[in-house]
Every structure is written in structure tokens, then in C-alpha cells.
Amino acid sequence: MVFLNFRCILYSKVLPPRAHKGIYDGKGLMFGYKPTFSEKKTKKVWKPNVQRKTYYSEILEEKLKYEMTTSAMRSIDRAGGFDNYILKTSDKRLGTKAATELKKRLLTVIEMKERGENIEDIRKKLAPPPKISKHQHVPKKYTNRFYFEWKGRKHVIYC
Numbered sequence: 001m002v003f004l005n006f007r008c009i010l011y012s013k014v015l016p017p018r019a020h021k022g023i024y025d026g027k028g029l030m031f032g033y034k035p036t037f038s039e040k041k042t043k044k045v046w047k048p049n050v051q052r053k054t055y056y057s058e059i060l061e062e063k064l065k066y067e068m069t070t071s072a073m074r075s076i077d078r079a080g081g082f083d084n085y086i087l088k089t090s091d092k093r094l095g096t097k098a099a100t101e102l103k104k105r106l107l108t109v110i111e112m113k114e115r116g117e118n119i120e121d122i123r124k125k126l127a128p129p130p131k132i133s134k135h136q137h138v139p140k141k142y143t144n145r146f147y148f149e150w151k152g153r154k155h156v157i158y159c
Contacts, residue, residue, distance in 0.1 A: 020097040022067030024048060025075050025089075055082040059106050061119055066098065 015028040027048040033041040053073065054065045058081070072085075079085035086094070086103050094100055105126065112122045 015095065018067070019095075022050070022096060023072045023094065023099045024050075024069050024096055025072035026093050026095050027069045027071050028095075057083055057106070059083050059109050059113075064102070 013028050013030045015024065019028060029048070030046040032044055032046070034044040035041055049070045050067050051070060051073070052065065052067050054063050055076070056063050064082070075089070076082055076085040079088055083106060086099065086106055091100050091103070094103065108126065109122055112125075113119075
């Protein structure tokens with residue numbers, strides 16, 4: 001059996017842009033150098049192990065699908081569940097926009113449940129507004145004649 005001794009020189013750690021849509025548990029891209037057999041430095045990027053996972057939130061009473069690192073999955077198991085992990089972990093450790101927004105959402109739902117509100121009413125209040133598709137045609141409202149003259153239209157519409 002041959003054992004190789006790998007030495008790595010790490011310089012920086014960065015969150016990739018897509019990380020803000022998932023739960024990365026403080027992990028990110030790591031940049032550095034990995035010396036070869038001939039002692040030359042070669043640039044290296046270490047990427048986190050990201051998996052797509054669905055967890056059930058007992059507070060929200062619904063399934064949530066996120067991209068998360070295996071480190072986050074282990075932390076969820078150690079914390080005793082998805083909701084416990086999100087609520088007990090600091091915002092700095094969560095590190096991503098999706099995770100911090102989810103934490104705020106969980107806290108507001110807990111407050112509303114303590115006031116005695118029904119889960120269906122809570123969902124209606126916290127539901128995000130529907131997104132307008134880029135491909136959906138939204139007719140413009142033309143209020144004056146200037147728009148058509150300025151755009152060089154041949155016909156004139158009087159408003």
C-alpha cells in the first residue's frame with residue numbers, strides 16, 4: 001500500500017453566487033495551491049459537496065427543497081431536525097440569503113402560531129406575490145399622443 005502525502009496551501013474562501021439559493025453551512029469555494037511531486041505549485045479550486053435535498057419543516061408544515069452541502073446535512077442531523085438547525089445556527093454560520101430568509105420566516109410563523117392563528121391563514125399572509133413571466137405580454141397604457149409620434153408610428157392614436 002502506498003501512502004501519498006498531500007500538502008495544500010490555501011489562500012482564500014469564497015461563496016459562489018448560486019450558494020445564496022441554498023444552505024451551505026459556512027462552506028464555499030476554496031482557492032489555493034497544490035504542490036506536485038516536483039515541488040511546483042499548481043492552482044487548485046476545492047468545491048463543496050452540494051446535493052439537492054428535501055426536508056420537512058414541522059413549523060411550516062410543508063416540504064422544502066434546497067441545494068445544501070453534506071456538512072449542512074450532518075449539522076441538521078446533529079441539531080435534531082431541520083427546524084432546530086435553522087433556528088439554533090447563527091446567521092454568520094448559515095451565511096446565505098436563502099437560509100437567513102428562511103430563519104426569519106420560521107420566527108414569524110412561530111410568533112403567529114403563538115397568537116393562535118391557523119396555518120392556512122399564515123400561509124396566505126406570508127405567500128410571496130406571483131412572479132410575472134418574462135414571456136408574458138403586459139400591454140402598455142398609452143396616455144398621450146407624444147409616445148406614438150416619438151416612436152415614429154405612422155398612425156396617430158388620440159387618447
